[in-house]
Amino acid sequence: MDIPEKYEAEDTELRWRDAWAGQDLYTWDPTRSREETFVIDTPPPTVSGSLHLGHIFSYSHQDFVARYQRMRGKNIFFPIGWDDNGLPTERRVQNLLNVRCEPGVPYDPNLKVERVDGKPKDPPRAISRKNFVELCDIVVKDDEKIFKSLWTRMGMSYDWAQEYATINAHCRRISQLSFLDLLEKNEVYQDERPVLWDVDFKTAVAQAELTDKERPSAYHHLNFRVDGTDTNLVVATTRPELLPACVAVVVHPDDERYRAYVGKRAVTPLFHVPVPIYADTKADPEKGTGVVMVCTFGDQTDVEWWTQFKLPLRQVLDRAGCLRPVTFGQPGWESTKPTDANAIYAQLQGKYSKQAQKTIVEIAEATPGVIAAPKKDIVHAVKFFEKGDRPLELIPARQWYTRLLDKKDALIEQGRKIGWHPDYMRKRYEHWVEGLNQDWCLSRQRYFGVPIPVWYAIDANGETLYDQRIVPTREQLPVDPLADAPAGFREDQRGKPNGFTGDPDVFDTWATSSLTPQIASGWVDDPERHKKLFPMDIRPQAHEIIRTWAFYTIVKAYLHEREIPWKNIILSGWILDPERKKMSKSQGNVVTPEPLITQFGADAVRYWAGRARLGVDTALDEQVFKVGKRLCTKLFNASKFVIERFTGLDPAALTPDQITCESDRAAIAQLRPLIRRAADAFDEFDYAQALQLTEEFFWATFCDNYIELAKPRTYDEGLTEGKLSAAATLRLLHRALVRMFAPFLPFLAEEIWHWAYAADPDMHASVHRSPWPTLDEFAAIPEPKSPRTWPLTLLVAEAVRKAKADANLSIKAPVKRVVVVCNPQDAAALDHAVLDITRMLSINVLDLNETEGTAEPTATVELA
RNA sequence: GGGCAGUUAGCUCAGUUGGUUAGAGCGUCUGGUUUACACCCAGAAGGUCACAGGUUCGAGCCCUGUACUGCCCACCA
Secondary structure, X not given: OOOOOOOOHHHHHHXXXXXXXXXXXXXXXXXXXXXXXXXXXXXXXEXXXXXXXXXXXXXXXXXXXXXXXXXXXXXXXXXXXXXXXOHHHHHHHHHHHOEEEOOOOOOOOOOOOOOOXXXXXXXXXXXXXXXXXHHHHHHHHHHHHHHHHHHHHOOOOXXXXXXXXXXXXXXXXXHHHHHHHHHHOOOEEEEEEEEEEEOOOOEEOOHHHEEEXXXXXXXXXXXXXXXOOOOEEEEEEOOHHHHHHEEEXXXXXXXXXXXXXXXXXXXXXXXXXXXXXXXXXXXOOOOOOOOEEEEOOOOHXXXXXXXXXXXXXXXXXXXXXXXXXXXOOOOOOOOOOXXXXXXXXXXXXXOEHHHHHHHHHHXXXXXXXXXEEEEEEEEEEEEEEOOOOOEOEEEEEEEEEEOOHHHHHHHHHHHHOOEEEOOOHHHHHHHHXXXXXXXXXXXXXXXXXXXXXXXXXEOOOXXXXXXXXXXXXXXXXXXXXXXXXXXXXXXXXXOOOOOEEEOOOEEOHHHXXXXXXXXXXXXXXXXXXXXXXXXXXXXXXXXXXXXXHHHHHHHHHHHHHOXXXXXXXXXXXXXXXXXXXXXXXXXXXXXXXXXXXXXXXXXXXXXXXXXXXXXXXXXXXXXXXXXXXXXXXXXXXXXXXXXXXXXXXXXXXOOHHHOOOHHHHHHHHHHHHHHXXXXXXXXXXXXXXXXXXXXXXXXXXXXXXXXXXXXXXXXXXXXXXXXXXXXXXXXXXXXXXXXXXXXXXXXXXXXXXXXXXXXXXXXXXXXXXXXXXXXXXXXXXXXXXXXXXXXXXXXXXXXXXXXXXXXXXXXXXXXEEEEEEEOXXXXXXXXXXXXXXXXXXXXXXXXXXXXOOOOOOEEEEEEO
């Protein structure tokens, strides 16, 4: 193969990308044993949106490990999936096609919609869930193509035969199988109770999807008359709009101020609703006025008191977060002055809670005797759905749950069986499990997701019987209960008395994502394959989703098989912008990878990723790409030298026994520990350490010193012993280094490999299937007579270089004399390399002045 | 409020179980047409290892405390 004059990353990378596409270098071999196989639980990226530099970063880390393990001879299972199921896709489809999902609408097999550019003229078209899901499928397919092309460009060594998407039939089936299995095991259950609710998406969410946001708020001080007295209890509340939902008042049992009122009733202002006064230690005397109003529902404590005191439900918020119609004076809505209450409520009804709050405060301020004290502004943390824009509410709803609270200890124990890299990430997992306070809410009131595979019977009166569930058989899955009729029923019985109805909900996307190991392995559908792939070797992922993806995956593996899902989990850090801020779309500081790849090359971008250790957040520094590109250029040029210098010399004629020079043996002795240390680092998933060691050796030991030392001999006339020894050594060192760089710089390494080594009988045609260097390859080469030869050579070289630099002379300028003062052992060691040293540094005379004692050797330089 | 990390040269980061004078790259400065490479080579300057105590013959590393930064969790009347 011809070696180009100059290194052109784009040319090299395009060529190999195309060449690899036609080969099956990365194909998993199902016939090989589990022990020989290395299985990666690749994160499926969310396809709606674009990949940013952070993805390139962490996905490169996975590929380093995969490529290393492959070179160690492992049969790599490295699948890639697309996480297309879920809210982000729904939003994209709604905007792109101007449609909205309306579950009651019948399926239209001939539905045609067009993409809209800019703001749509018409209101969104209501379509069936099945149509909506089909449109989502079409849209994500396009994104997946773009993602695939970027991964290919980055040289990711996926086995594309294992490609999947989390919404495809296989994933829906596995996800539904999981649910049915847990239903049989009584690990999932349905319950109607207050649930964390997002009023914009109109769906329940789980504890793991919460995030706190600081919001300005205020304590409003309201007078509650104690029934039958002239005394007022002052309630401090941040949610005055929930006053109509008030069902009780609570004080601390030891609070002297209020002890006398416990057991009496208080009357809410404005609505005149008598409510009981309870004592409970959860009421904090220090907070507000020490008097808490219990509403259905303002916060989690309200739910607890509501349950504890068996309080009535006065639900005022509807699922959109608006105040729904209620009538005081009706059963459950007692009021001593219902007419007044209804007049006030009429002004709130239909408003979002925030507007209702404003209104009720105005009314309270205008009504004498209601406000006890001026409001007090505060800032406090409020719970949000992580993807939501408005605070969560607690709204009673029927939902499916997975039992978690009864197995916290077991889940912590499972976590301890897994290797966490870095290890301290294990603590994050354990703290999360310890802090769990709810079972996992599985159901979402959304559309583009995996349907919950359950139908319910409808009785003769048209009432849905939630405890009379109809579940499909395993063979039927995947099913859509809104489109498919259960066995024994006809479609026209849907929604009719004595008929059936389908569960309208879909699963939390994590319910499916948590099954990536089972999705990839085939699980119960292919037990043989499952056995060969599960538990997996590594799960690579980001640390902020330990509480979701890692946690839920551990939960599923435990509930289904009492197993851990993988032996190790490796956690990449984040890419921060140069100001150390996390990259995010909302911050507007996201860097797209394509221009960087074009400018520096995929190998250089991978190099940048390889410099960051696991778990460490790294500030983006464009200089590092430059360094990566420089490394590629250097590797290209050094390789060109090593190979072209000996054009015409048959590589097969170069054998280990020709390596006779002490300098050469000394250089090889430097490589041995490098190979071991880099492999050790890689075995611990510390690719960054492996890269650093390799790079350091390559640049300093190999290029700056060894090549320069050996170079004069390579110009010998004829095939001298020294020249052959140098040729064999250069080739051997170089062949090892190219392989050690291969996981990081796969394109360039492959290119160089094909210049020189692809035809090697004990290697593979591709560097990526060639063995990682082992000490065995160098076993036939004797150790140098002294381990001091190499360091002493460097000592002389450094002294001479410094002398020349100090004198502003060219490095080629001749040196009259160098006197080395050292002990006899060192003198003997150095003596082996005298010829190479003098030739490299143009030294006329090198005197070795032996002195007894252990004093450090010194070199004195006398310039010409 | 609880927890987990981190704080080392102007910048980005290494620093293995405590062991001479603390490292690299980038940047800066000085020199060098050297037949692989000027996307290069050589050299130099640059650090009270956040701070304060302690253990030790010896601490960047171990212990205690403090400050700051980031993340996770809790609180939400």
